[in-house]
Amino acid sequence: MPSSATGAPPKELRPRDVIDLGEGVITLLDQRALPSQERRLSLTSTGEVVEAIATLAIRGAPAIGIAGAMGVALAARRALEAGEDPMEAALAAGAAIRVARPTAVNLAWAVDAQVARVHEASSAEPNRLVSELEGAARALHEAEVQRCEQIGAHGRTLMGRGARILTHCNTGALATGGYGTALGIIRAAHEADSTVRAVVDETRPLLQGARLTTWELDRLGITYTLICDNMAAALMADGRVSNVVVGADRIAANGDAANKIGTYGLAVIARAHDVPFYVAAPTSTVDLSTPTGRDIAIEERRADEVRGLELHGRPIAPADAPVANPAFDVTPAHLIAAIITERGVQRPPYERSLAAG
Ligand code: MRU
Numbered sequence: 001m002p003s004s005a006t007g008a009p010p011k012e013l014r015p016r017d018v019i020d021l022g023e024g025v026i027t028l029l030d031q032r033a034l035p036s037q038e039r040r041l042s043l044t045s046t047g048e049v050v051e052a053i054a055t056l057a058i059r060g061a062p063a064i065g066i067a068g069a070m071g072v073a074l075a076a077r078r079a080l081e082a083g084e085d086p087m088e089a090a091l092a093a094g095a096a097i098r099v100a101r102p103t104a105v106n107l108a109w110a111v112d113a114q115v116a117r118v119h120e121a122s123s124a125e126p127n128r129l130v131s132e133l134e135g136a137a138r139a140l141h142e143a144e145v146q147r148c149e150q151i152g153a154h155g156r157t158l159m160g161r162g163a164r165i166l167t168h169c170n171t172g173a174l175a176t177g178g179y180g181t182a183l184g185i186i187r188a189a190h191e192a193d194s195t196v197r198a199v200v201d202e203t204r205p206l207l208q209g210a211r212l213t214t215w216e217l218d219r220l221g222i223t224y225t226l227i228c229d230n231m232a233a234a235l236m237a238d239g240r241v242s243n244v245v246v247g248a249d250r251i252a253a254n255g256d257a258a259n260k261i262g263t264y265g266l267a268v269i270a271r272a273h274d275v276p277f278y279v280a281a282p283t284s285t286v287d288l289s290t291p292t293g294r295d296i297a298i299e300e301r302r303a304d305e306v307r308g309l310e311l312h313g314r315p316i317a318p319a320d321a322p323v324a325n326p327a328f329d330v331t332p333a334h335l336i337a338a339i340i341t342e343r344g345v346q347r348p349p350y351e352r353s354l355a356a357g
Helices: 045-052 061-081 086-097 105-119 126-156 182-192 208-220 231-237 263-272 350-356
Strands: 019-021 026-029 041-044 165-168 199-200 224-227 243-246 248-251 257-260 279-280 328-331 338-341 344-346
Touching: 019 086, 019 126, 026 061, 041 045, 045 061, 045 086, 061 086, 061 105, 061 126, 061 263, 086 105, 086 126, 086 338, 105 126, 126 182, 126 279, 126 338, 126 344, 165 182, 165 231, 182 243, 182 279, 199 208, 199 231, 199 328, 224 231, 243 263, 257 263, 263 328, 328 350, 338 350, 344 350
Parallel strands: 165 199, 165 243, 199 224, 243 279, 279 338
Antiparallel strands: 019 026, 026 041, 248 257, 257 328, 338 344
């Protein structure tokens, strides 16, 4: 199998390289500019936080949850510095940020937890409230990274020697604030067995696999093969994929899992070729209040994300081509061999295993 690791020296992304909360500022690596440019953004207002999340400067379910929690703390800190009411500012920020993207439950979950802190602290010193919101946002960041490391440790036990692990979208440090979920499993498996290889779907339309997962794998020194999304079946038919491991944006109580568009198709192909299909996600992505995948809101994004690309300097489609652009799809639980969380390897029936943790 041709592989395309660059041989670049391994250079691990630290959590604070991905996103960091300072006093009155959030700094993050702008994922829209990767891999060609490593550009840092500084966010100082709720509007900038909403825009960074909506335009995918920061993306991936756990990472947007962390950004949301930091955004609420940022608004409170800014209000305090301006002599305004931090509580009011935090609540207004929470309302605006929690709806910036609808599918990943992590965003609403993390923002709601901050809003609950504001309500609980209603009579507290403004200074104390702001420090508490900042501390909670930083603690969430640390906790998500730890959850990912545990997912990696559990998940690697499922990958055989010399595994060829196909993954979709980007689920690495960039998507989680550090370490990664599905990519964390690839990383942990590779640490245990250096012959492990990744197969990376480019992930149309926004190419998170081609742009971001390859960039992370290069830095980690893990050999990979980049493929177009429509090549997965051919590689599986040739026996060139031993496992599929993907992340999730929201896992319903019955185990149905929403993830980047194209994931469902991969699960169907994997079943047809007897390739185990795994979902890796922290429990912050499990939404027991959503009964099934049919109840998950799927984000529909701009038509130009699909038709606006260029090839050889020319548009790939008529400028007004009618387009469908659902950003996520739902993989039914019956196609998922196991869901790997920080608590362990959860097997069907998921109604029972997810509820039990
Ligand atoms: O639209 P994106 O890039 O935010 O979509 C990201 C994904 O679908 C990831 O697979 C998912 O959030 C899991 S990240 C650990």
